[in-house]
Amino acid sequence: MITATPTQHEPKNYINSDYGIKSWLLTQDHKRIAILYLIVVTAFFFLGGLFAVLIRIELATPAGDLVDSNVYNKLFTMHGIIMVFFFLIPSIPAILGNFLIPLMIGAKDLAFPKINLLSWYIYVAGGVFTLYALMRGGVDTGWTFYTPFSTSYSNSYVIATGLGIFINGFSAILTGLNFIVTIHRMRAPGMTWFRLPLFVWAHYATSMIQVLGTPVIAVTLLLLILERGLHIGIFDPALGGDPVLYQHLFWFYSHPAVYIMILPAMGVVSEIISCFCKKAPFGYSFIAFSSIAIAVFGFLVWGHHLFVSSQSVYAGMVFSMLSYLVAIPSAIKVFNWTSTMYKASVEMSTPMLYAIGFIGLFTIGGLTGLFVAALGIDVHVTDTYFVVAHFHYIMVGGAIMGFLGGIHFWWPKITGRMYADTWSKLSAIIIFVGFNLTFFPQFILGYLGMPRRYHVYPPEFQVFNVLSSAGASILGFGYLLPFCYLLYSLKFGPKAPANPWGAVGLEWQTSSPPISENFEVTPVVTQDAYQYSTREEVKVG
Amino acid sequence: MASHAVTDLRHHFENHDQQKDASTLGMWIFLVTEIMFFGGLFLAYIAYRTAYPDAFGAASNTLNIPLGAVNTAVLICSSLTMAMAVHSAAIGKNKLLITFLIATLVLGGVFLGVKAYEYHDKFVEHHVPGPNFDFKSEDAKHPVDPHNASLYFALYFAMTGLHASHMIIGAVIIVVLIRMAAKNRFTPEWHTPIELFGLYWHFVDIVWIFLFPLLYLIDPKNK
């Protein structure tokens, strides 16, 4: 498309096809937009992480000595909002999904490139609103914005933050819409549904949730803003409204949102395991359909966040039982990934370390989900650190492990450079150890009864809090390492070949980094995904 | 050929069919998100109407049913003119297309005008939730808690307001479409924007078809 001759002798690709800040900010290339997302998402990750570090330092002692309660409450609120809405939800879909889905299905771009760019701008605008609220003094409602505290009692910037998340929601909606249409309509000739990589299936399921769920949180936040601004009474018991209705609406989105975070990570893990076992994932169609099943069941279980909120006993039972049904597709995935390694040819590369770490941590996160879905136990542990530990095992142990695994797996494809292998393996191990030390003690704390969102706590909880804070310092250090050596590799890393891992996906058949049009000629797909050569084939050949 | 530039295939599509299919599917998915968006409000409405049926009935009785009915008719007519516009574009009658788009715009404007008049009435009657809210049931024998009536009006304004904002956005898009049509940009082969906008307009119409009975006609004791 751009005819200027490149100054260096590199072959043309999407990075050197054009120069200047405008060529990035006005790009419609899905790969460049993915890079734009990568930059902003990383910034938000470290901002949210900074808040987490401050929280953990504060909690190293039972007294409130680092910050006062007001500041502490704002810290965990902003940590939650930034991590959930501005890091976890866009992380894998908007970066890796954006970059890879067209490559994996043999398309030149997403179906709606302009909308894709618009999504990024909307995301940035939502982020700016939220950061504005943060600069002005932050918000102290918890990322859940429970009414009537958020609507009538909090003295913080609820409306600005709510608007930020509201705006950001449209970015997720448009990305999901773009993915669905792309997967339906843009597949290369021969790329049938059952030849799609599992990464694409996972993103299809994710997009379904984004498209169906996000509008509900949008309208819920709109009502919240109206209630706070105009006191229309919809969530205010003093005016006949029902504060618990807010919780229903909120969790109708926010529970499925957990699957927006974890499903793409599952897709990443399926790709990595297959590649470094050099064989097709065990039970392809079961992994594919379990993604869809998780997306569907995910919409039916929101009430398990309301077991003690005065919801009826029978509603609680129905939601509890449905929650167990979500566990089954998750278990199917774990068993299938593990079986893929059976009689495989396993290479312990960095992405594989992350993928294995993912399986371990997701297994623990999923199994502790069985605890909190059990009504009798949930009454004791809900709103305690047990829940905090549980969802961090899913979101940090699961989603971030998947994200980092994916970044390491496709880094050569995205940047055309290889990173330092020793450093990357070391940091994968540091992150795994630091993570467990941070969050495992929180299970014990929670069962002992330490409530979440506590600024000061009784001294008998200190031992486990100190362990957790120590783990957090290791984890924080671990997250800085990839940032450093990946940046370093951009300039000094060795050039990556088109297919450094010997993988079979379509994205590996084009150059690293890919050309702007992705493929020289539109690929024609003639076989299933993951056709690695195996022993039998050798014998036959 | 003026239309050529517009019908030109965007670089990442293989052919026109694919491009059109993608746009149409995208529009349908967008409408699904719209359903979920309105769905949250409908859920709140159902919850509170179940909780306070009398207050909702009494509050609903203060609405101007004839005006609501007129507006319903106006919107249905505008859907018809929109459908005619799509048809005109498909058979390549550009003048007719412009006429029907203008008719749709005018009908949409009439709807919004009537709606504004109704809102004005509500302001005058102090039926807008807030500090000046004041409500007394018309049926003195069966008074209702004004708080609950306030909830009804909060939902009334939220739902019709959201609907009206969709109408306003739609009106802006029609103006753009009329300008495009005036420049002969649409052909029988390529008039996707008209078709997609038709879907949107019909959707907004259907939302009103639900809103009208739910908000205006709910009180069984209504005479």
Add this chain to the structure above:
Amino acid sequence: MDSKSITFFPEQASSIAGTVDNLYLFLVLISAFFSLLIAGLIIYFAVKYRRRSDADMPVPAHGGLLLEITWSVIPLGISMVIFAWGASIFFTESRPPADSMEIWVTGKQWMWKVQHMEGQREINELHIPVGRNIKLTLTSEDVIHDFYVPEFRTKADVVPGRYTTEWFRPTKTGKYHIFCAEYCGTKHSGMVGAVYVMQPADYAMWLTNGGAQGSMSQRGEALFQQLGCVTCHQADGHGRCPTLVGLFGKPVEIQHGQVVNADASYIRESILYPQAKIVAGYEPIMPTFQGQVTEEGVQQLVEYVKSIGPKDTTGAGAPTPSPLTTGSQPGTAQQRATNPTAITVPGKR
């Protein structure tokens, strides 16, 4: 309780604590088994099938439907056992026994206010006798709170505008934590207190030393006079408003032929939102008492109405099963019970 050694469980100080811990232990075992199984297999495969050379090739695996079904059905079976177990504990937790001793708790930013039937009031403390079923009726003056006692393994949200309940039977004397478990604003972590579980004799002593001026129902009666309720709600039913004698726990016919149960929530609503439900055949003339009576005052009025109610129960707040009704009647059945013949003596006042 005072031991400084590291523990993994809070003390078991209520009748359900043991059952919750048993299910928890069962789940810990299940989780340990599956975590170790998966971790063990992954490590074993990773070592055994590690790539030794680039020419190394895997043996293809043929996905087996039978295998997939097996590892779907076994977890399903296990999780249904967990579900049933957890649900049965929850069912017990959500149904206060009929003989429960009642205590009213009001949450506000950032304190707990407790009223005992006998009239004692305390803040951020709760004194109760060991071995009795205790039922708390909870409400909030502002935002949502949550009354949590880890040693009792139970909690309940405290929601403004409605009554929620929580019950437990303490089995061990001692001092335990009260935590607010639902985030409620700046001093959320300061909204803590202590439960003192005492021997019944000590509790009786504590009650007499409290210097309470009259029981809750007596105070409620005083409020009933003071607010002028009595001028319309006359005992003989000749006032302009329905009599409240014998009302509590009975079905009431309101406008349009609907029937509601006159429980604590209904009484509260009628005081604060009198237009919400008008008793059939009466004019809607009652003014609201919002702002004139506190949540605690409303609780006293509820107790007063209860005290002049039908004398067929031991005085539980929500209608309790009449001892004379036969058959099983949880929930709605007893709410509609109109059994006028009960003769049980009310609990000690």
